[in-house]
Amino acid sequence: MNLVSSENVLEILNLKMYFPITHGLLRRKAGEIKAVDDVSFAIKKNETLGLVGESGCGKTTIGRCILRLYKPTAGKILFSGKDISNMKENQLRPIRSHMGAIFQDPYGSLNPRQTARTIVGMPLIIHGMKTRDYNDRMENLFRLVGLDPSMMTRVPHEFSGGQRQRLGIARALACQPELIICDEPVSALDVSIQAQIINLMEELQEQLGLTYLFIAHDLSVVQHISDRVAVMYLGRIVEIANSKELYENPLHPYTKALLSAIPIPNPVTERKRLRIVLKGEVPSPANPPPGCHFHPRCNITSGVCQTERPYLKDTGNGHMVACLRV
Amino acid sequence: MTPLLSVENLKTYFHTYRGLVKAVDGVSFSINEKEIIGLVGESGCGKSVSMLSVLQLISSPPGEIVGGRVMFEDQDLLQYKSKSDVMNSIRGAKIAMIFQEPMTSLNPVLTIGRQLTESMEIHLNMTPRSAAERAIELLRLVGIPDAKNRLVAYPHQFSGGMRQRVMIAIALSCNPKILIADEPTTAVDVTTQAQLLELMQDMVNRFNTALMIVTHNLGVVARYAERIYVMYSGHIVESGLADDIFLDPRHPYTIGLLSCVPQLGETRQEKKLVPIKGLPPNLINMPANCAFLPRCDYVCDACREKPWPSLESVGRQHYVACYREIRDKP
Numbered sequence: 001m002n003l004v005s006s007e008n009v010l011e012i013l014n015l016k017m018y019f020p021i022t023h024g025l026l027r028r029k030a031g032e033i034k035a036v037d038d039v040s041f042a043i044k045k046n047e048t049l050g051l052v053g054e055s056g057c058g059k060t061t062i063g064r065c066i067l068r069l070y071k072p073t074a075g076k077i078l079f080s081g082k083d084i085s086n087m088k089e090n091q092l093r094p095i096r097s098h099m100g101a102i103f104q105d106p107y108g109s110l111n112p113r114q115t116a117r118t119i120v121g122m123p124l125i126i127h128g129m130k131t132r133d134y135n136d137r138m139e140n141l142f143r144l145v146g147l148d149p150s151m152m153t154r155v156p157h158e159f160s161g162g163q164r165q166r167l168g169i170a171r172a173l174a175c176q177p178e179l180i181i182c183d184e185p186v187s188a189l190d191v192s193i194q195a196q197i198i199n200l201m202e203e204l205q206e207q208l209g210l211t212y213l214f215i216a217h218d219l220s221v222v223q224h225i226s227d228r229v230a231v232m233y234l235g236r237i238v239e240i241a242n243s244k245e246l247y248e249n250p251l252h253p254y255t256k257a258l259l260s261a262i263p264i265p266n267p268v269t270e271r272k273r274l275r276i277v278l279k280g281e282v283p284s285p286a287n288p289p290p291g292c293h294f295h296p297r298c299n300i301t302s303g304v305c306q307t308e309r310p311y312l313k314d315t316g317n318g319h320m321v322a323c324l325r326v
Numbered sequence: 327m328t329p330l331l332s333v334e335n336l337k338t339y340f341h342t343y344r345g346l347v348k349a350v351d352g353v354s355f356s357i358n359e360k361e362i363i364g365l366v367g368e369s370g371c372g373k374s375v376s377m378l379s380v381l382q383l384i385s386s387p388p389g390e391i392v393g394g395r396v397m398f399e400d401q402d403l404l405q406y407k408s409k410s411d412v413m414n415s416i417r418g419a420k421i422a423m424i425f426q427e428p429m430t431s432l433n434p435v436l437t438i439g440r441q442l443t444e445s446m447e448i449h450l451n452m453t454p455r456s457a458a459e460r461a462i463e464l465l466r467l468v469g470i471p472d473a474k475n476r477l478v479a480y481p482h483q484f485s486g487g488m489r490q491r492v493m494i495a496i497a498l499s500c501n502p503k504i505l506i507a508d509e510p511t512t513a514v515d516v517t518t519q520a521q522l523l524e525l526m527q528d529m530v531n532r533f534n535t536a537l538m539i540v541t542h543n544l545g546v547v548a549r550y551a552e553r554i555y556v557m558y559s560g561h562i563v564e565s566g567l568a569d570d571i572f573l574d575p576r577h578p579y580t581i582g583l584l585s586c587v588p589q590l591g592e593t594r595q596e597k598k599l600v601p602i603k604g605l606p607p608n609l610i611n612m613p614a615n616c617a618f619l620p621r622c623d624y625v626c627d628a629c630r631e632k633p634w635p636s637l638e639s640v641g642r643q644h645y646v647a648c649y650r651e652i653r654d655k656p
Binding site: 054055160162163190191192193194195196198199202217218219220221223224225243244247248257258259260261262263264265266267268270271275277278281282 | 368369485487488515516517518519520521524542543544545546548549568569572573582583584586587588589590591592593594598599600601602603605606621
């Protein structure tokens, strides 16, 4: 699989992130949690790649590896063509100014003792970009995300959930990054506020030419904002496709089940819809099933699925699926 | 047919240092036998408080049920004290509740067997042995494998979805007439959510129980609920049959809610989301007129001058609290 291309902002090659399970007083290693197990994908400039999956499937871990908050166990992370997977902290710092991050919890991700101005301006200070036009830049950032610059002196608790998430977005934009990792940016917000934030993120992308990795568990939100969507299950990507294609023609049995489980706010279509209810629960990533991770819950499984691991294969048009039975 | 439970003009206020919070301000709804009802609204709109008020689980102070009637089995439950024998014999036995967080609503230091049998021993006067037998049967019904051995397990040994199944088993253990599920699936994944909702529908059919699903997710109730109530800032703004609410919404808030959630299969190139402008109101010292006014696209003079509109009929079983008659939607 040749992913290397100059227009890709980010390329992930065979990324693995294993966390040790330690045991006893001496912290002996007793096992491993394979949070991310051999994942590859690429994001083009100005594109939004959605990453969906249920809790514990490793989607947040991928985001953190890209930001190099974790050092990956194996694999390559190419950011603008440079491999950052093995870089040291001092090499990483200048690169991190080209990446932004928006986090899930707008309550926990802002320091309650700092003013909005300090929170948003901190990346500029850290990266030595606090120049003479700092004040103007701050005002512009606030206006960009739809906040009144007069709110700058307030502290986080004086903002509502949606406004806090706007602050988080302003902070992510401060250094004019190319890539923004959005980790569940709207899932903590009320539905009427979600739409405001999604629209803001879409407008900012068009205005500033941003590239998003949009991580979320809500497939209808991901599908709306993304150009392509990758579906993860237990540390592996099981399907990547154009977002329209993924909805109209899902190939992997897990994607099909996931799509059918999402409630649609229309009673007429909803009552007619066939719902695939998955058996059992997601297995523990410390002890994943052999072969295809999904086979114990799959409705089209066969003997070969228990032993052989499926790899992503292209079925045309960039629609890739990892299933032996497709 | 008289409804099984009918709540009339319920008012629950909270007295806080910063002012009076009218969390529930004149809410009326009813549940018929074997019916599945949805109560929908955003966080802070008073939907949980209304349910807790029915069971008198509001801590007082600061909360106070200041008015209204809760008619159940020909008597007004609000005439009894929260800790009276009558309320104790209804709570958990005739009206049971499933709470949002299966992590915190189960006692971590008691086995799930104990938590299941306790209410049966109290409400049904069962012996510990027969209660344990029924507990095993209930766990099997809600789909917990190896039920017999799981009785001695503690809540932390179950996953989130499994814990919610245990909660469902506990709630159904005394054959309640009404089951109130307060955000039963917010803490779980979508595939588990689908499992749990199917299970709840199965169970209420099997036990002939009426079900009230309280949720912020319109999609969750679309499939199951026969009737839906939409709540905004302590008031019911629209109620009606599920089809009418979803396909012919008349209140600006309901219309807004439906158009601001992304639909599966719609990409942003095809349809931009239409958000509801502004923020949900702060409930402290609210003005007397419609609380949706600052966010509404259909404001007229009456909205500004008159108090909050009352629910008016706009069709069969379809009621809307709005001064404007909204027929042509954008």
